[in-house]
Amino acid sequence: MSRIKILSFDKALSYISQYDVEITSIRLTADVIKIAGFVRNRRNNREYHAWIIMSKNDDYINYHCTCPHHLYTHNFCKHLAMLLLEASRRFSSWVQSDS
Numbered sequence: 001m002s003r004i005k006i007l008s009f010d011k012a013l014s015y016i017s018q019y020d021v022e023i024t025s026i027r028l029t030a031d032v033i034k035i036a037g038f039v040r041n042r043r044n045n046r047e048y049h050a051w052i053i054m055s056k057n058d059d060y061i062n063y064h065c066t067c068p069h070h071l072y073t074h075n076f077c078k079h080l081a082m083l084l085l086e087a088s089r090r091f092s093s094w095v096q097s098d099s
Helices: 006-018 068-073 078-098
Strands: 019-028 032-041 047-055 061-065
Touching (some): 006 019, 006 078, 032 078, 047 078, 061 068, 068 078
Antiparallel strands (some): 032 047
């Protein structure tokens, strides 16, 4: 995750109350984690599709978002960060419910 700017997560945390995050799929294989979903701004109803693919040993990450920031800069955006935060929240609740 060293290639991902911390700023994206700071922005995501400050904006997350204004967005709805819908995870459409989380797939785990022996080597790869794939997360896909939609992030919708509640104020203007703009919706962005985002996906992240990363290796479990942290040596590979690929991502995409349909927001203008990502399309122009190809940088990790706040929508991708929100997707990861929501997936992390869900995963931790799954683990807790299994214990």
